[in-house]
Amino acid sequence: MMLEKYSIGIGDRFSHQGKAQLQAVLQAKDHGVPLTPVWNKSHREHTIIGTTPANVRAEADAAVAALGWPGPYFVDADHIGPKTVDLFVQASDFFTLDVADFIGQAAPQAEVREFVEKHRRYVGSLAIPSIDHTFDSPHDRVEAIARKFLLAVKQAGSIYRRLVQLKGKDNFVTEVSMDETDQPQTPVEMFFILAAIADEGIPAQTIAPKFTGRFNKGVDYVGQAAQFEKEFDEDLAVVAFAVEQFGLPANLKLSIHSGSDKFSIYGPIHKALVRRGAGLHLKTAGTTWLEELIGLASAGGEGLAIAKDIYTAAMDRFDELCSPYATVIDIDKTRLPGPAVVAGWTGPEYADALRHEQSSLAYNRHFRQLLHVGYKVAAEMGRRYLDALERFEYAIAPNVTTNIYERHIKPIFIGR
Numbered sequence: 001m002m003l004e005k006y007s008i009g010i011g012d013r014f015s016h017q018g019k020a021q022l023q024a025v026l027q028a029k030d031h032g033v034p035l036t037p038v039w040n041k042s043h044r045e046h047t048i049i050g051t052t053p054a055n056v057r058a059e060a061d062a063a064v065a066a067l068g069w070p071g072p073y074f075v076d077a078d079h080i081g082p083k084t085v086d087l088f089v090q091a092s093d094f095f096t097l098d099v100a101d102f103i104g105q106a107a108p109q110a111e112v113r114e115f116v117e118k119h120r121r122y123v124g125s126l127a128i129p130s131i132d133h134t135f136d137s138p139h140d141r142v143e144a145i146a147r148k149f150l151l152a153v154k155q156a157g158s159i160y161r162r163l164v165q166l167k168g169k170d171n172f173v174t175e176v177s178m179d180e181t182d183q184p185q186t187p188v189e190m191f192f193i194l195a196a197i198a199d200e201g202i203p204a205q206t207i208a209p210k211f212t213g214r215f216n217k218g219v220d221y222v223g224q225a226a227q228f229e230k231e232f233d234e235d236l237a238v239v240a241f242a243v244e245q246f247g248l249p250a251n252l253k254l255s256i257h258s259g260s261d262k263f264s265i266y267g268p269i270h271k272a273l274v275r276r277g278a279g280l281h282l283k284t285a286g287t288t289w290l291e292e293l294i295g296l297a298s299a300g301g302e303g304l305a306i307a308k309d310i311y312t313a314a315m316d317r318f319d320e321l322c323s324p325y326a327t328v329i330d331i332d333k334t335r336l337p338g339p340a341v342v343a344g345w346t347g348p349e350y351a352d353a354l355r356h357e358q359s360s361l362a363y364n365r366h367f368r369q370l371l372h373v374g375y376k377v378a379a380e381m382g383r384r385y386l387d388a389l390e391r392f393e394y395a396i397a398p399n400v401t402t403n404i405y406e407r408h409i410k411p412i413f414i415g416r
């Protein structure tokens, strides 16, 4: 199974927006930009919401049937590890092997030495044909890279081989992710990580490094955009060079996680992709559920009541909801409106505070981030929430489609 050049991960917390999401991908197709939709959901999300991988498969299949989607599509077992892989085998055909937990656990010294020896032609200095400067790669640094990442890559190898056993080779797409770690990986580190991935025989089609800067959930990029631009461009060159040097799949490309809402770097990303003719997988951060809240609030009545109840509960349970996401959110509590204030809001006032329009004075990124991690509250509402999604689909769906197409697909894949 081959992933095409451009693809988009459209995780959907409550498995109700498959059609509205796919509608955005159809719009891209109508504009001459083919994009493969990938429905992704992690074990953590499934656990919090009480869904299973089979629900995601059903959602994807139903959306594809309803809209007559003619192209390929995938169901991604997002961030799986040795303990969770088996749960996803049946429903998924895309597997994101998350080995971040093993980064920094030292591999045996003999394996480290063997790795450095095998790749000694790149030790000292690393020249990548399409980059105008060489990278220093002294022996001790390459050894340190091997010590830091080799065990993690070997772990990915063992999950990959388990999948081959259970699903058969070539029956799924493999991604390797190392984004959920504290240190970003430099282009040089990525080069040697790709060497290790090739050594392990993992036919990775996407690789998700941790990029420089902060990729907080549901809000814009925080960091030096110029530094990001430089490293992203170098990463693209590294991937292309590694494909050629190590015989990795020719369609290997970068995958950006928590990639939704990073408006300030979409321009540079688009330019770099075009300049290098490179592909990209963009995973959104599950923010489709915020479009559900926007739609519910806009609908008024019971929809608005639900949206307000969720905010009140999220304020009450602030620490509990935020702690699992502590490293990927940045909420200033003093900027949050009190629940009594929000209780007095009209539907449009609620929607405008939440909708990610940076030029709007009403937009409040603290409000948005708290609601983003508040999906557990909606999950606990059970039928009340799900029934509202169905009843107010007419108000929700256009928000879901517009958010994905106008704010994401257009600037990244089409260019404005």
Ligand SMILES: [Zn+2]
Pocket: 079, 177, 179, 180, 257, 258
């Ligand atoms: Zn991730």
